[in-house]
Amino acid sequence: MSLLEIHNLHASIGGKEILRGIDLTINPGEIHAVMGPNGAGKSTLSAILTGNPAYTVTEGSILYKGKDLLAMPPEQRSWEGIFLSFQYPVEIPGVSMVNFMRTAVNEHRKYNNQPALSATEFLRLMREKRSVVQLDNKLANRSVNEGFSGGEKKRNEIFQMAMLEPTLSILDETDSGLDVDALRIVSDGVNRLKSAERASIVITHYQKLLEYIEPQFVHIVYKGRIVENGGPELANRIFAEGFDWVKEKAE
Amino acid sequence: MQQYLDLYNGYRDLIDRNSAPVLNAQRAQAAETLKQTGLDKPMKDFTPTDPSSMLSTDYAINLARHEVPVTRSNLFTCSVPDLSTQVWYLVNEQLLPRPDDDRLPEGVYAGSLRDFALQHPDLAERYYNKLASQDVPQCHPGVSALNTMFCQDGFVLYVPDGMQIEKPFQLISLLRSVEDFMAAQRILIILGDGAKANVLVCDHDNELRLHEGDALPTLLSLQVAEIYVGKNAQFDYYCLEEHHDNAQRLSQIYVSQCEGSNAAIGQFSLTAGTTRNHVHISLDGEHIDTQLFGMVIADRKQKVDNLTFIDHRHPNCTSNELFKYVLDEEAQGSFLGRILVREGAIGTDAHQTDRNLCLTPQAHMLARPELEIYADDVKCSHGATVGQLDTAALFYMRTRGIQEEEARMLLMFAFMSDVIEKIRILPLQDRLRHLVEKRFRGELGTAASCQNCG
Ligand SMILES: Nc1ncnc2c1ncn2[C@@H]1O[C@H](COP(=O)(O)OP(=O)(O)OP(=O)(O)O)[C@@H](O)[C@H]1O
Ligand SMILES: [Mg+2]
Numbered sequence: 001m002s003l004l005e006i007h008n009l010h011a012s013i014g015g016k017e018i019l020r021g022i023d024l025t026i027n028p029g030e031i032h033a034v035m036g037p038n039g040a041g042k043s044t045l046s047a048i049l050t051g052n053p054a055y056t057v058t059e060g061s062i063l064y065k066g067k068d069l070l071a072m073p074p075e076q077r078s079w080e081g082i083f084l085s086f087q088y089p090v091e092i093p094g095v096s097m098v099n100f101m102r103t104a105v106n107e108h109r110k111y112n113n114q115p116a117l118s119a120t121e122f123l124r125l126m127r128e129k130r131s132v133v134q135l136d137n138k139l140a141n142r143s144v145n146e147g148f149s150g151g152e153k154k155r156n157e158i159f160q161m162a163m164l165e166p167t168l169s170i171l172d173e174t175d176s177g178l179d180v181d182a183l184r185i186v187s188d189g190v191n192r193l194k195s196a197e198r199a200s201i202v203i204t205h206y207q208k209l210l211e212y213i214e215p216q217f218v219h220i221v222y223k224g225r226i227v228e229n230g231g232p233e234l235a236n237r238i239f240a241e242g243f244d245w246v247k248e249k250a251e
Numbered sequence: 252m253q254q255y256l257d258l259y260n261g262y263r264d265l266i267d268r269n270s271a272p273v274l275n276a277q278r279a280q281a282a283e284t285l286k287q288t289g290l291d292k293p294m295k296d297f298t299p300t301d302p303s304s305m306l307s308t309d310y311a312i313n314l315a316r317h318e319v320p321v322t323r324s325n326l327f328t329c330s331v332p333d334l335s336t337q338v339w340y341l342v343n344e345q346l347l348p349r350p351d352d353d354r355l356p357e358g359v360y361a362g363s364l365r366d367f368a369l370q371h372p373d374l375a376e377r378y379y380n381k382l383a384s385q386d387v388p389q390c391h392p393g394v395s396a397l398n399t400m401f402c403q404d405g406f407v408l409y410v411p412d413g414m415q416i417e418k419p420f421q422l423i424s425l426l427r428s429v430e431d432f433m434a435a436q437r438i439l440i441i442l443g444d445g446a447k448a449n450v451l452v453c454d455h456d457n458e459l460r461l462h463e464g465d466a467l468p469t470l471l472s473l474q475v476a477e478i479y480v481g482k483n484a485q486f487d488y489y490c491l492e493e494h495h496d497n498a499q500r501l502s503q504i505y506v507s508q509c510e511g512s513n514a515a516i517g518q519f520s521l522t523a524g525t526t527r528n529h530v531h532i533s534l535d536g537e538h539i540d541t542q543l544f545g546m547v548i549a550d551r552k553q554k555v556d557n558l559t560f561i562d563h564r565h566p567n568c569t570s571n572e573l574f575k576y577v578l579d580e581e582a583q584g585s586f587l588g589r590i591l592v593r594e595g596a597i598g599t600d601a602h603q604t605d606r607n608l609c610l611t612p613q614a615h616m617l618a619r620p621e622l623e624i625y626a627d628d629v630k631c632s633h634g635a636t637v638g639q640l641d642t643a644a645l646f647y648m649r650t651r652g653i654q655e656e657e658a659r660m661l662l663m664f665a666f667m668s669d670v671i672e673k674i675r676i677l678p679l680q681d682r683l684r685h686l687v688e689k690r691f692r693g694e695l696g697t698a699a700s701c702q703n704c705g
Binding site for chain 1: 646661
């Protein structure tokens, strides 16, 4: 069974149609890169997959592990293993990283009929995963993303991913704004989660991340549709020639 | 209003007999003030509450001083773990006697206002009803006058010069009646030069019915507090309100701070029926520090107003004011905060912040900050906002598996955290954190008493 099956997905925001018929199938173990010019609808797709209430799905369906994903609230999608590394992570003043993560982890455990982690167990887990992405302890003691630099925010997204160990991870431009070392750390974090059961969708504009993460499939989104499908060679053509040929072909 | 004047005229002797000469001496003038000012609020006051309508109920008043059938031992304890307090109970307007074994340091007086006025008439005379009889902005002279007319007893704390008391005084006020009832509660606090003390006032009520199925009575706490903070003295005053929907609170706090003193005044309305708080702080010297703050958490049809006034009369004083409201369902609230920096009050540092969340379109908040500056070389700021919970933050949390309700809770709690951090007694901070969390989870204000606190 496929992990994710998107059929003819149409979605809009504020009455404006953004996605205009997306079809995409992802199987366990696969890594898919999604590319496309600014404003094509890539982040919109990730918002729909995670259930952002600001968007309306007007047509189409999404099956995740054979279940109707669109019927699930965002929190349940998370418990079922979907994770989004946000293009623009949100600052939450007054809510500490520790409190935030402990609540999240324990809600996941509750869903899976596991007992809540004790304070010491939780802190041990936190320490372990923090070292994976080399997230400074100072950041872990602050409010969620508050006053984090752009790169620190992205690193924090991967830290949260490491904590929650999702089945389907969606990385929305996690590589933009990262220095070379951070990019390597973030890619390592993603590669560590690689397994036969898991899958990833990687949205990016840059070649470097794809060199580290090595997707098997590449999709080009333009004006709310997937207009090209291919393998790594498709990404290379985009890096070499840009999107003009895609646009011309699509129009 | 007329019913109160009639009651006063009809029972003048009875009222006096149960009180003390110093208190009695103030009544006639108070009655005159009430007659002249009435209880209506000013024309352009658009706050949701109104003293005249809060006082329009035909309340019983316990003028004969019938004892309420409760003793200390069968009252709940409003326990604040890790915070050992010296507890007094005010049941309606009556202060319950305290066991003698709780000794206070030499020279400190804490207890009955009536006894204080009988034992120390000169001191009582010097301080009683001096602040409350003034007609000052953001306070209602008629409301204080009404209290003065009927006040027979109350709570006094007197701390002589140089005496520093770390252990907080806790006054647990409890309204109990099976009929509509008004309690004229009076608090007088006097701190000498260089003195230090903390007072925590907890307002509660019992929901009592004579017969099952009876409508609940309306209970009104008419509370007037006069606070004198001596030179270089340090004083903290925290009011924690946990009232049921049928309770009303009409409170006026008058503070006079002397040179070099430092005061923190906190008002926390965790649950309320209808509440109108007035605070007037007069900075009567140089180098004074004032921290005024409060929070309101209201839902259903609860109404809470805070009217505050900080009067910078002398140079080089600092005041910081922070109020936050979370209004849910059909709750209404208002914050009217005025700061006056008088001519000559150079070097003033005055800041005011008011932030509010309205969780539903039906919840309504009126925020009116006012800053009047007549001095040069001052640092002043004020800001007020009314908004909703951050939907982006809510969604972000939900994508991590935090349920919507829990995510809202965390955000509301985070919103209140800086107000809690203003409390200068750490165990009380912890206590309030716990209570605020319970309140947001809907676990407060449902049981019949302060057992909630436990
Ligand atoms: N609230 C909104 N109202 C109207 N249009 C919106 C709204 N939010 C997003 N859009 C539009 O939706 C389109 C798709 O945006 P989206 O963020 O999905 O693009 P993207 O492919 O992720 O682009 P980028 O590469 O720049 O991140 C854009 O044209 C954007 O302007
Ligand atoms: Mg995007």
